[in-house]
Amino acid sequence: MSRAQAPRRGALRRGRRALGRNKLGAFGAILVLTAFFLAVCAPLLTQYAPTDVIRDAAGHGMTFAPPWEHGPLGTDDAGRDVWTQLVYGARISLTVAVLAGFIAMFIGSTVGITAGFVGGRADTGLMRVTDVLLVIPDLPLMLVLIATLRQMDLHVSPLAVLIVVIGLLYWTSTARLIRSQVLTVKERQFVDRSRAIGAGRIHIVRRRILPQIMPLIVVNTVLILSTAILVESGLAFLGFGDPTQPSWGTMLNFAFDRSAITNGAWWFYLPPGIAIVWVVLGFALLGNVMEERLNPRLAGHHLEGGKDMVSVQDVTEA
Amino acid sequence: MDRRRFLLRKAGLALLTILVVFGINFMLFRVLPGDPVRSVIGRGVRITPEAQEALRQQFGLDQPVFPDQLVATAGQWLQGNLGVSWSLRRPVTEVLASKLPNTLILVGLAQLVAIVLGVLLGMLAGWKRKTPLDVGALGFSLVAWSVPTFWLGIILLVVGSTLFGLPTAGVVSPENTGKPLLSVLPDFGRHLLLPVLTLTIVFLGEYMLIMRSSIREVLADDYILTARAKGLSEWQVLRRHALRNAMLPLVTVIAINVGFIVSGAIYVETVFSYDGLGKLFQSSLVKQDYPLLQGAFMLLAVSVVIANFIADLLYVVLDPRVKDT
Numbered sequence: 001m002s003r004a005q006a007p008r009r010g011a012l013r014r015g016r017r018a019l020g021r022n023k024l025g026a027f028g029a030i031l032v033l034t035a036f037f038l039a040v041c042a043p044l045l046t047q048y049a050p051t052d053v054i055r056d057a058a059g060h061g062m063t064f065a066p067p068w069e070h071g072p073l074g075t076d077d078a079g080r081d082v083w084t085q086l087v088y089g090a091r092i093s094l095t096v097a098v099l100a101g102f103i104a105m106f107i108g109s110t111v112g113i114t115a116g117f118v119g120g121r122a123d124t125g126l127m128r129v130t131d132v133l134l135v136i137p138d139l140p141l142m143l144v145l146i147a148t149l150r151q152m153d154l155h156v157s158p159l160a161v162l163i164v165v166i167g168l169l170y171w172t173s174t175a176r177l178i179r180s181q182v183l184t185v186k187e188r189q190f191v192d193r194s195r196a197i198g199a200g201r202i203h204i205v206r207r208r209i210l211p212q213i214m215p216l217i218v219v220n221t222v223l224i225l226s227t228a229i230l231v232e233s234g235l236a237f238l239g240f241g242d243p244t245q246p247s248w249g250t251m252l253n254f255a256f257d258r259s260a261i262t263n264g265a266w267w268f269y270l271p272p273g274i275a276i277v278w279v280v281l282g283f284a285l286l287g288n289v290m291e292e293r294l295n296p297r298l299a300g301h302h303l304e305g306g307k308d309m310v311s312v313q314d315v316t317e318a
Numbered sequence: 319m320d321r322r323r324f325l326l327r328k329a330g331l332a333l334l335t336i337l338v339v340f341g342i343n344f345m346l347f348r349v350l351p352g353d354p355v356r357s358v359i360g361r362g363v364r365i366t367p368e369a370q371e372a373l374r375q376q377f378g379l380d381q382p383v384f385p386d387q388l389v390a391t392a393g394q395w396l397q398g399n400l401g402v403s404w405s406l407r408r409p410v411t412e413v414l415a416s417k418l419p420n421t422l423i424l425v426g427l428a429q430l431v432a433i434v435l436g437v438l439l440g441m442l443a444g445w446k447r448k449t450p451l452d453v454g455a456l457g458f459s460l461v462a463w464s465v466p467t468f469w470l471g472i473i474l475l476v477v478g479s480t481l482f483g484l485p486t487a488g489v490v491s492p493e494n495t496g497k498p499l500l501s502v503l504p505d506f507g508r509h510l511l512l513p514v515l516t517l518t519i520v521f522l523g524e525y526m527l528i529m530r531s532s533i534r535e536v537l538a539d540d541y542i543l544t545a546r547a548k549g550l551s552e553w554q555v556l557r558r559h560a561l562r563n564a565m566l567p568l569v570t571v572i573a574i575n576v577g578f579i580v581s582g583a584i585y586v587e588t589v590f591s592y593d594g595l596g597k598l599f600q601s602s603l604v605k606q607d608y609p610l611l612q613g614a615f616m617l618l619a620v621s622v623v624i625a626n627f628i629a630d631l632l633y634v635v636l637d638p639r640v641k642d643t
Contacts, residue, residue: 139581273469
């Protein structure tokens with residue numbers, strides 16, 4: 001799918017390895033944690049509400065006030081505090097990404113486990129759906145879906161539409177990964193033993209297979225989160241966010257549409273972008289470090305030393 | 319799986335995908351609330367019930383949705399008739415054809431630069447490991463991956479216009495609109511510079527990393543040792559022996575990226591008001607011009623499907639090992 005997850009992730013992983021494991025993983029974790037801190041503590045970090053208009057001594061709204069006139073990040077075109085919007089925006093961006101990420105994880109794991117475990121026609125059918133979805137360009141597809149859903153007068157928040165659409169589209173790489181892992185796990189002896197003593201399919205999946213692939217699912221979710229943040233920001237920038245609950249992408253949409261650029265109001269269009277890069281980089285670094293630990297298929301080239309050759313089973317049993 | 323079956327399967331997938339996109343497009347029109355005829359003529363326009371009925375017949379809306387309307391629509395689309403744009407009052411096919419070259423030039427140039435630079439820099443980084451060049455390339459790639467395309471475009475727009483006086487919008491300056499692009503090449507070039515740069519940066523990091531790691535794997539192969547033992551210079555080894563094999567993974571990545579290139583074009587053309595398919599797609603969304611939106615979606619999706627299929631073909635040509643997989 002368009003933010004070509006698999007190869008990019010591979011590329012990142014290679015990059016990460018060359019720069020050293022722990023430092024980068026810790027760095028990623030710090031980036032992610034600070035963002036969640038902003039989101040959770042938003043009301044404590046600012047004295048305004050996102051919609052409050054900042055007024056000068058004479059009572060006029062201060063539009064595009066630079067940071068040296070109104071700290072710490074100035075005001076936007078309507079005189080609202082940029083810092084306040086930024087910390088409340090963290091809530092929106094992270095909420096959308098996390099919920100969409102969980103939908104994607106749920107669909108991806110269900111499809112992957114079903115395809116891998118049941119096999120046969122179910123496998124062929126599900127993988128065909130996955131392949132088709134992988135090829136259709138995702139941004140146009142999402143935009144068409146969002147436009148349709150919005151026209152249908154469903155009376156749901158634009159954010160809910162974003163969450164559902166992102167969640168419904170970004171499960172494909174998870175499904176493939178999980179499927180291939182289930183295919184190897186289900187051939188292991190402990191699954192055979194379970195089957196031999198008469199365990200049902202549901203039991204085998206829940207008690208034998210799921211614990212084996214759970215770490216992989218978690219890692220994959222972290223990586224999906226970085227994609228979801230990027231995708232949400234893009235859709236919101238194109239005007240499909242909720243203007244009453246601005247995310248970072250919506251802020252950039254406002255900045256771009258309401259001439260923050262011609263006004264030289266860099267304090268309005270720089271911070272949301274930096275925040276997006278911050279979180280995306282954080283999730284990506286964190287996810288790649290975890291992935292390399294857990295996914296045996298991604299262990300290094302045999303000439304680079306085999307110390308990373310750890311199987312999922314070894315990790316979970318340790 | 320032999321080559322024939324591999325290609326047949328890929329062709330089947332391509333066909334299936336196009337059918338699915340057509341299905342989505344067909345559905346889109348029909349789940350929208352309200353009367354399509356009303357939307358075509360505009361909400362404020364008064365029109366007699368008889369005239370409405372005539373229009374309905376003309377569009378085939380008095381027929382059952384399935385199978386009559388579906389078959390009729392499919393037939394029209396196959397003939398290249400994608401309907402008429404509501405906002406521009408011109409045939410959709412004509413509008414799409416007029417925007418396509420601009421986008422192809424933008425996207426093609428950016429890909430070309432990104433691939434050439436990516437191959438060169440990636441090769442150097444993979445060859446000279448752990449040098450500042452290598453570490454710099456990695457850092458750049460990590461950040462480039464995390465930057466939203468549209469935001470990068472905004473930053474470059476600000477920097478390029480304030481520091482270098484580059485134009486911020488359009489394909490050519492207003493006084494040159496309508497002239498053939500070849501006659502106003504310098505002006506066109508100045509307008510292209512920032513959008514191309516944005517898209518190049520977005521793709522460069524990834525291509526560089528793929529190239530870097532694949533050259534490292536190739537350099538560890540035995541045949542490279544043979545080449546070195548023959549007394550070839552390091553440069554000859556790289557260029558003549560390592561490069562070709564190392565570029566294989568890049569082919570697949572570029573193919574997978576075609577969908578991402580489409581997204582990139584939508585963002586970049588929106589930021590730079592560049593008159594291409596991406597901008598058209600975005601504006602048809604804003605104007606709720608559904609025939610145009612459908613047509614643009616169909617064109618983008620079909621291009622991506624075809625590009626993916628070509629990449630599969632290319633891969634078979636470039637890598638004889640596909641035969642045995």
